[in-house]
Amino acid sequence: MSTLILNNNPELPYAMEEALNSLRINIGFLGNDVKKIMIVSSTPNEGKSFVAMQLYRQFVQTGIKTALIDADMRKSTLVAKYGMELADGGMIKGTSSVLAGDCDFKDAFYKTSFDNGFILPNVENVVNPSMLLENKRFEELLNYAGENFRYTFVDSSPLDLVSDGERIGSLCDGAILVVRSGVTSKSMVRHSAMQLERAGCPLLGVVLNRMGSSKGKYYYNKRNSRYYTASR
Secondary structure (H helix, E strand, O other): OOEEEEOOOOOOOHHHHHHHHHHHHHHHOOOOOOOEEEEEEOOOOOOHHHHHHHHHHHHHHOOOOEEEEEOOOOOOOHHHHOOEEEOOOOOOOOHHHHHOOOOOHHHOOEEOOOOOEEEEOOOOOOOOOHHHHHOHHHHHHHHHHHHHOOEEEEEOOOOOOOOHHHHHHHOOOEEEEEEEOOOOOHHHHHHHHHHHHHOOOOEEEEEEEOOOOOOEEEEEEOOOOEEEEEEO
16 A cells, blocks of 8 residues: 655644644543544635644544545545645546546555554545445545444535535545635524535535634534634
8 A cells, every 4th residue: 555645734723722732622521433434624725624624633643533525526625725635646546536446445545754654645636426426435435434433524525516525425434624714604503504504414514714813713513502712
């Protein structure tokens, strides 16, 4: 199995690390049945991919076998943002290639520099990935991940653009909705919650992202009915 290098993965400010660590801890309270978690937003540019990557990093740094699947095949940013490349200089086979049947699932997840950390990136955006997501192979991919990793975080397309997020959510154990502070309207958040409910995907919590320095970052765990805050 080839190793995937993340050339751009800087350390985060202490307060941000603490906010994400609080989120990680409370995800752990959700129980053993929650394994596949979709990270999604209502609209583009709310920070869902950042949250997905940082949650992945939080879990693998504590020694928990965790995978990250980039399923935003319309406008993926993870490979470019984090400077992903293979250590041996080879060509990455990403999500769209895996779903097209170009490799086995056991070879689809690349090792990283993090112990117990695996990533399936997306290297080729496609105009209409719906057929790939609706294919039985995508369901089999998530089932494989659920059987082989304690947690799998799935970075999804925003809910307001296409039906991709609903399809992905229908196959996950729950979703975390990322909301951009001061930008995403309450009505849009309510609509996204309704979409997840329609897909049969429990809303596990909400991350309020990109708040001003004088405020906090919030996580709401519906099952425990508590708010968690940390200064940023």
